[in-house]
Amino acid sequence: MKTALYTNLQKKIIVVTLVVSLAPLFILGAMMYYQFARIYTIYTGEEIKNRARSQAESVDLFLKERTAILSAMADTHSFEDITNEKNLAHIFNVMNSRAGAFVDLGVIDEQGIHRAYVGPYKLKGLNYYKQPWFAEVISRGVYISDVYLGFRQLPHFIIAVSRQEEDKLWILRATIDPAIFGQIVRSAQFGKTGDAYIVNEDSVFQTNSRFNGKILSECRIDTKLFGGHTTLIEKEDNGKKLLYAGSRLKNVKWLLIISQEPAEQMSGLMVARNIEILIIFAGILAIVIATVFTSRLTINRLKQADTRMNKLNAQLVQSDKLAALGKMAAGVAHEINNPLAVIMQKTGWMKDLLEEEEFKESENYEEYNDSINKIEEHAERAGKVIHNMLGYARKMEPHLEDVNINETINQTISLLNNYARNNNIEIRTELNDNLPVIASDQARLQQVFMNLISNAIDAIGKNGIINVNSKCKDSDVIIEIKDNGPGIPVEEQKKVFEPFFTTKQAGKGTGLGLWICYTIVEKLGGTLGLSSKTGKGTSITVKIPIVIPEKK
Numbered sequence: 001m002k003t004a005l006y007t008n009l010q011k012k013i014i015v016v017t018l019v020v021s022l023a024p025l026f027i028l029g030a031m032m033y034y035q036f037a038r039i040y041t042i043y044t045g046e047e048i049k050n051r052a053r054s055q056a057e058s059v060d061l062f063l064k065e066r067t068a069i070l071s072a073m074a075d076t077h078s079f080e081d082i083t084n085e086k087n088l089a090h091i092f093n094v095m096n097s098r099a100g101a102f103v104d105l106g107v108i109d110e111q112g113i114h115r116a117y118v119g120p121y122k123l124k125g126l127n128y129y130k131q132p133w134f135a136e137v138i139s140r141g142v143y144i145s146d147v148y149l150g151f152r153q154l155p156h157f158i159i160a161v162s163r164q165e166e167d168k169l170w171i172l173r174a175t176i177d178p179a180i181f182g183q184i185v186r187s188a189q190f191g192k193t194g195d196a197y198i199v200n201e202d203s204v205f206q207t208n209s210r211f212n213g214k215i216l217s218e219c220r221i222d223t224k225l226f227g228g229h230t231t232l233i234e235k236e237d238n239g240k241k242l243l244y245a246g247s248r249l250k251n252v253k254w255l256l257i258i259s260q261e262p263a264e265q266m267s268g269l270m271v272a273r274n275i276e277i278l279i280i281f282a283g284i285l286a287i288v289i290a291t292v293f294t295s296r297l298t299i300n301r302l303k304q305a306d307t308r309m310n311k312l313n314a315q316l317v318q319s320d321k322l323a324a325l326g327k328m329a330a331g332v333a334h335e336i337n338n339p340l341a342v343i344m345q346k347t348g349w350m351k352d353l354l355e356e357e358e359f360k361e362s363e364n365y366e367e368y369n370d371s372i373n374k375i376e377e378h379a380e381r382a383g384k385v386i387h388n389m390l391g392y393a394r395k396m397e398p399h400l401e402d403v404n405i406n407e408t409i410n411q412t413i414s415l416l417n418n419y420a421r422n423n424n425i426e427i428r429t430e431l432n433d434n435l436p437v438i439a440s441d442q443a444r445l446q447q448v449f450m451n452l453i454s455n456a457i458d459a460i461g462k463n464g465i466i467n468v469n470s471k472c473k474d475s476d477v478i479i480e481i482k483d484n485g486p487g488i489p490v491e492e493q494k495k496v497f498e499p500f501f502t503t504k505q506a507g508k509g510t511g512l513g514l515w516i517c518y519t520i521v522e523k524l525g526g527t528l529g530l531s532s533k534t535g536k537g538t539s540i541t542v543k544i545p546i547v548i549p550e551k552k
């Protein structure tokens, strides 16, 4: 039950500590991550927008350059010069070496007839009068078309300029290589999820898109979503979030679109997040280990303190019990003392009476005499017990004097030595010469040693060894009396200090010896310890505090 209590307490300590210390860590982690993500999203959007803007600028520049060189050629040549195909081929070469990306070059007259042509297709002589771009060039002077199939049945777009020469109007027209143009646009795509393409006003692809469709196919994105110059929109596509940045071109009504999964752009954030998670986990681990360790330490300390307290409590209960028993015994002894005195006095008188003639002649004289002797004997024994108890009770307060412990032990042993030797018991001593002289009660200590050594002799009976040794430890003198007698069974060990507990035959033991020892030692401020093992022997330790006598 106690163990469950400790486990419960430990659990509570661990839970409380973990909650208190981990909560701020989690909050901090979440806050940091949120801020990171916010800044990164802003940064990612800005980055894609910038890319779209700068790419639109370079496409614009590309178209502007091509238009400029085409215009220059038309400006510097007459219709007659330019319809000469040798000249036209030369012009075409110059244009491609200065700017590049031109597929072919042709001159068309007022009626829409293709009068001269340089390029890979058979387009000379064709009539363009009905082509949508033709009217546009005539009306505007400069025109960049959307991508269309035309006579060649291949997707392409043209740049055309018109010139008025006296009463004649003619058109110089060049086709732009869609492959080169597409490559320039695509150079803005980034990573695994990036896409870059151009759509016209009607959402038709003007270049191939990586994921969304081929050139001239319909684009699913509504171009009206994109506002003025450069706009960023966010769209959900197949459950994936996509960022689109659209930038309008200046020379044509085209829209350059760059798209990107922000997750890819944010891979830097993912690394930062993983590091953060790692650090937090390491922190959690450290906290958990430290918590478990310290709580275990605390609980162990608590356990130790509890055990110590329980032991102390048991000792206290024991000494309280012994004191109460002692008081009661002394009271009873006092009450019995007076009747005993009367009995003794009366038996003496009866003995005297028996010596008179009339009783001596009685046939029961012997029996009377025996009985009176027995009464006397037993009353005397009772008197001895009472004397012991009263003698002790009367002189509760010890009388302090200079005591040499070793000398006291030796004196006691010399009193008992004869008795021991008769029973073939050897009393060995191992006394520390450096014991200080202490302020104590010599007669009482002698009484203690006497009782303990007699008990040892009684326990051994015949043939054995008693070891008596003394030493100093900390602030105590410790005297140990050890015998190799039969020992005391565990269940009796608690009772031996109680008054009247004896295992000896009636008439031999009073059961007061150890009780008196216990009480005397306690009065002297010391303790009495018992350690015994049946079959091995008994050891009794007397601990007396060192009290240095006052100088007289």
Ligand SMILES: Nc1ncnc2c1ncn2[C@@H]1O[C@H](COP(=O)(O)OP(=O)(O)O)[C@@H](O)[C@H]1O
Binding pocket: 451, 455, 456, 459, 483, 485, 486, 487, 488, 496, 497, 501, 502, 503, 504, 508, 509, 510, 511, 512, 513, 514, 515, 538
């Ligand atoms: N050294 C010892 N070895 C074994 N038993 C002992 C020893 N000392 C005391 N005892 C036991 O403790 C009991 C109580 O001892 P004590 O109080 O001196 O009373 P008594 O000697 O009159 O019996 C003894 O009867 C004996 O059973």
Ligand SMILES: [Mg+2]
Binding pocket: 451, 454, 455, 509, 512, 513, 514
């Ligand atoms: Mg005894």
